[in-house]
Amino acid sequence: MAGKSGRTLAAVPERSLKKMLVSWEGMLFLLFIAVNIFCKCISPVYTFTNVLREMPKYLTEIFLLFPMAYILLMGEIDISVGSIVCLSATMSCIVSNAGMPFPIVLLAGLMTGTVCGMVNGLLTVKFRELPTMIITLGTQIIFRGIAEIVLGSGGTISLTNMDGFRKIAGKIGPFPYLFFLVILCAVIFTVIADKKVFGRRLYAIGSNERTAFYSGIKVNRMLFTSYTVLGLLAGLSAIFLTSATYGANTTTGKGFEMDAIAMAVFGGISTAGGKGKLLGGVISAFVIICLRVGLGQINMNPQVILIILGALLILAVLLPNITQHINQKRKKASKA
Amino acid sequence: MKKKLLGLLLTAAMAATLLAGCGGGDTPASGSSTGAKTYALVTKSAGNPFNEKEAEGFKQAVEAMGGTPVIQHPEAATADAQITVIQSLISQKVDSICIAANDENALQAALEEAKAAGIKICSVDSTVNTASRQVHVNQAGVNEIGQCLVDAVYDLTGGEGQWAIVSATSQAANQNAWIESMKEIIASDSKYANLELVEVAYGDDEPQKSTDVTQALLTNYPDLKVICAPTTVGIAAAAKVLQDQGSSVKLTGLGLPSEMAEYIGDDDAHSCPYMFLWNPIDLGRLGAYTSIALVNGDATGAAGEKFTAGDMGEYEIVTAGDGGTEIILGAPFKFDPSNIEEWKSVY
Numbered sequence: 001m002a003g004k005s006g007r008t009l010a011a012v013p014e015r016s017l018k019k020m021l022v023s024w025e026g027m028l029f030l031l032f033i034a035v036n037i038f039c040k041c042i043s044p045v046y047t048f049t050n051v052l053r054e055m056p057k058y059l060t061e062i063f064l065l066f067p068m069a070y071i072l073l074m075g076e077i078d079i080s081v082g083s084i085v086c087l088s089a090t091m092s093c094i095v096s097n098a099g100m101p102f103p104i105v106l107l108a109g110l111m112t113g114t115v116c117g118m119v120n121g122l123l124t125v126k127f128r129e130l131p132t133m134i135i136t137l138g139t140q141i142i143f144r145g146i147a148e149i150v151l152g153s154g155g156t157i158s159l160t161n162m163d164g165f166r167k168i169a170g171k172i173g174p175f176p177y178l179f180f181l182v183i184l185c186a187v188i189f190t191v192i193a194d195k196k197v198f199g200r201r202l203y204a205i206g207s208n209e210r211t212a213f214y215s216g217i218k219v220n221r222m223l224f225t226s227y228t229v230l231g232l233l234a235g236l237s238a239i240f241l242t243s244a245t246y247g248a249n250t251t252t253g254k255g256f257e258m259d260a261i262a263m264a265v266f267g268g269i270s271t272a273g274g275k276g277k278l279l280g281g282v283i284s285a286f287v288i289i290c291l292r293v294g295l296g297q298i299n300m301n302p303q304v305i306l307i308i309l310g311a312l313l314i315l316a317v318l319l320p321n322i323t324q325h326i327n328q329k330r331k332k333a334s335k336a
Numbered sequence: 337m338k339k340k341l342l343g344l345l346l347t348a349a350m351a352a353t354l355l356a357g358c359g360g361g362d363t364p365a366s367g368s369s370t371g372a373k374t375y376a377l378v379t380k381s382a383g384n385p386f387n388e389k390e391a392e393g394f395k396q397a398v399e400a401m402g403g404t405p406v407i408q409h410p411e412a413a414t415a416d417a418q419i420t421v422i423q424s425l426i427s428q429k430v431d432s433i434c435i436a437a438n439d440e441n442a443l444q445a446a447l448e449e450a451k452a453a454g455i456k457i458c459s460v461d462s463t464v465n466t467a468s469r470q471v472h473v474n475q476a477g478v479n480e481i482g483q484c485l486v487d488a489v490y491d492l493t494g495g496e497g498q499w500a501i502v503s504a505t506s507q508a509a510n511q512n513a514w515i516e517s518m519k520e521i522i523a524s525d526s527k528y529a530n531l532e533l534v535e536v537a538y539g540d541d542e543p544q545k546s547t548d549v550t551q552a553l554l555t556n557y558p559d560l561k562v563i564c565a566p567t568t569v570g571i572a573a574a575a576k577v578l579q580d581q582g583s584s585v586k587l588t589g590l591g592l593p594s595e596m597a598e599y600i601g602d603d604d605a606h607s608c609p610y611m612f613l614w615n616p617i618d619l620g621r622l623g624a625y626t627s628i629a630l631v632n633g634d635a636t637g638a639a640g641e642k643f644t645a646g647d648m649g650e651y652e653i654v655t656a657g658d659g660g661t662e663i664i665l666g667a668p669f670k671f672d673p674s675n676i677e678e679w680k681s682v683y
């Protein structure tokens with residue numbers, strides 16, 4: 001690669017294999033391999049079929065990762081998605097129990113999510129001076145509050161007809177349908193972020209919103225679209241979650257927002273916006289899933305697993321800062 | 337172009353490691369390969385003292401019978417978290433799962449999958465629906481508990497006045513069944529006509545939230561006479577609030593003797609004159625013996641079957657209120673100032 005005449009190594013950095021492997025995504029990929037080997041060593045039942053069978057619960061959360069990553073790339077955040085999942089699951093259960101055909105049930109779940117997303121988008125755009133953390137904290141409480149009111153005093157609803165939901169929980173070989181849908185979403189969202197104008201604009205807004213605005217990017221439209229898409233995918237997530245629990249209750253989807261944000265941040269997507277790649281988020285999601293499955297199989301206390309994941313997350317955020325610091329010191333030293 | 341190719345290669349390699357790294361076919365779990373049977377208990381949440389005592393009893397009984405116990409606490413007191421645990425136990429090919437459910441219906445899909453994998457299922461303490469279980473190990477009949485608590489409230493209020501309930505989560509199956517039963521008993525007998533249930537508050541089995549809802553009850557209902565908390569976490573939190581404030585409101589319900597000892601007393605300095613509970617250690621042991629009977633084929637979960645629960649004697653499987661079957665441990669036990677000293681060191 002470096003041998004091409006007239007071009008120094010520095011001129012082609014982003015195309016070299018070495019750069020690829022020392023990039024955050026490359027490191028994550030190596031970590032993914034390491035985690036799999038580690039889990040295989042500690043757990044005799046860490047097999048391909050078992051991992052895939054235990055995966056659906058976690059896969060439902062990955063839907064949220066993609067649009068969440070878009071929002072984080074723009075320097076914003078949405079902590080209401082868990083509540084949107086809860087409300088969407090509740091609504092689809094109610095529609096299903098009212099005897100509606102399954103396509104209508106699906107539509108109800110997706111529409112509820114989309115409408116919630118639009119509310120978030122609208123509030124974000126109309127009150128641009130308010131931090132989205134605060135806006136979505138508000139809607140987080142509101143959406144779950146509505147779900148709790150709809151659910152009534154029992155706080156839970158169970159499906160009376162599970163046929164449709166049983167079908168979507170089906171599998172092709174060992175692969176649940178959900179797996180293919182997540183991969184499809186991963187490809188679409190990654191290609192849009194990396195290759196399309198929409199993606200460029202996301203990074204532009206996250207890097208400097210004002211400059212982006214003056215260069216003609218419709219910031220508000222970008223925000224509104226992203227929040228709406230997040231709502232839609234939260235609806236999708238809710239439907240698959242319902243297919244696993246045959247119902248909904250007041251704790252449905254609790255903590256999903258933080259899991260999605262954690263996957264993104266671990267994947268190298270900065271909450272300050274403009275930095276990181278979706279590919280990193282996707283790999284990190286699978287690193288987290290494999291680790292949780294493996295440690296769960298050796299009956300490790302789940303609280304300890306959470307502590308390990310928390311520590312990994314902090315490390316993931318610290319590491320780039322530390323390496324940057326060291327590099328700067330080294331540069332200074334070489335200058336002197 | 338080269339980058340695209342690399343990306344593709346990376347993805348291919350990722351899929352390959354997933355296949356290779358964890359491939360190699362299903363190997364049997366360590367438990368079943370050594371011949372000893374593995375019996376799993378899934379609790380409602382970690383740090384719940386009642387569940388911990390239950391787990392202790394379960395462990396004792398399984399070990400006494402030469403089996404391997406697996407105790408699993410979900411990461412949160414939700415059905416979602418329990419599904420994750422069940423899935424993991426299916427991978428481990430345990431022989432039985434005994435579960436204290438956080439939601440009656442939400443575990444059905446996961447437990448049906450476990451059943452299809454040949455795992456025997458029973459619920460303990462808090463039931464799952466009939467499609468998900470073979471038999472439920474009940475601490476005491478729902479109506480017996482309801483009657484006990486209603487009589488306690490009747491006694492402490494002096495037969496009339498306002499009272500409130502501090503429960504666990506709003507979807508906890510056992511608490512809801514007891515509350516329903518209490519309401520029915522009150523409605524069915526004119527003796528209780530002057531008792532006014534003002535509110536059912538949910539403390540979600542979290543000490544802080546239970547404290548908050550108790551405070552709110554005291555503020556909102558100045559004429560409140562009695563609080564009934566049919567949950568160990570709720571009653572301990574409420575007892576502390578009432579006693580610290582020197583409130584005249586009296587407390588009863590279901591609580592752990594070790595946690596409630598300092599609040600139990602007949603005078604005004606104590607907030608709880610008496611309360612009830614069953615022995616969680618015995619409940620865990622009965623759960624274990626039931627699991628063992630199901631695995632050995634001594635019982636299938638049909639009504640009318642009898643089996644020997646180790647040194648606890650013979651138990652009979654009876655038809656439960658929800659149409660399924662259950663095994664009843666015994667009547668609730670009353671803790672009052674006369675016996676609390678003796679019991680507080682037990683559990």
